[in-house]
């Protein structure tokens with residue numbers, strides 16, 4: 159039987175930057191971002207408070223080809239700025255679909271977006287606005303997965319939803335190993351001991367310590383976000 163009420167009141171959605179590319183090689187695909195945003199909007203209409211941490215992998219990563227030979231911290235700041243661009247595009251698409259979104263940046267660029275201030279973020283969520291957290295943690299050498307764990311814990315989210323291109327956590331990277339099999343659920347300790355590369359160990363450890371579960375699912379599957387919010391068994395659950 160399918161539940162009629164959402165299973166969660168407040169969620170932290172981690173959106174992979176690469177998921178915004180659709181079938182393009184780089185950047186933001188218009189149809190893709192509109193479809194993803196429509197799914198987020200649908201969930202807000204169920205009364206769920208939604209905060210988003212957006213990645214930057216569709217534009218720039220600190221540890222990637224484009225940053226070869228660069229100072230790592232400088233490259234990471236570029237990666238964080240890439241997430242600000244994605245956040246602006248997301249908020250714009252949300253506004254166009256009738257939902258008010260507020261972008262809050264971990265790096266101070268006040269002419270562009272407001273800075274992250276926790277009580278303000280909580281107020282926006284209570285008001286039914288979508289909060290888009292940009293610039294990751296604001297620190298180099300981290301990732302937006304860690305930012306998702308951090309912001310998720312700070313805002314008291316009940317669940318971190320890692321929306322990505324694969325449909326869960328596998329025994330190995332399914333993009334590289336076709337024999338890899340998917341877990342329905344596993345503990346944070348298992349994920350760390352097995353060195354599963356779906357998320358970095360810092361993000362896993364923070365969620366484990368805060369007892370904040372993560373559900374990994376594919377955002378390319380229509381309706382998957384709503385199914386997760388309704389408590390259905392989509393993707394992989396990682397728990398403490």
Ligand SMILES: Nc1ncnc2c1ncn2[C@@H]1O[C@H](COP(=O)(O)OP(=O)(O)OP(=O)(O)O)[C@@H](O)[C@H]1O
Nearest residue numbers: 174175176213214215322327328330331333355356
């Ligand atoms: N054990 C595993 N199970 C599932 N996916 C894995 C695993 N190990 C590595 N991966 C890879 O991890 C990727 C998930 O990372 P994702 O695209 O969400 O990147 P991100 O760094 O969080 O975001 P961005 O796209 O913004 O850089 C998948 O595309 C998958 O290929």
Ligand SMILES: O=c1ccn([C@@H]2O[C@H](COP(=O)(O)O)[C@@H](O)[C@H]2O)c(=O)[nH]1
Nearest residue numbers: 213214219220234237238294295301302
């Ligand atoms: O807290 C953070 C978050 C991100 N970065 C840099 O941004 C890029 C893009 O983030 P993804 O998590 O890969 O989508 C990342 O490669 C880092 O270079 C950061 O430095 N600190």
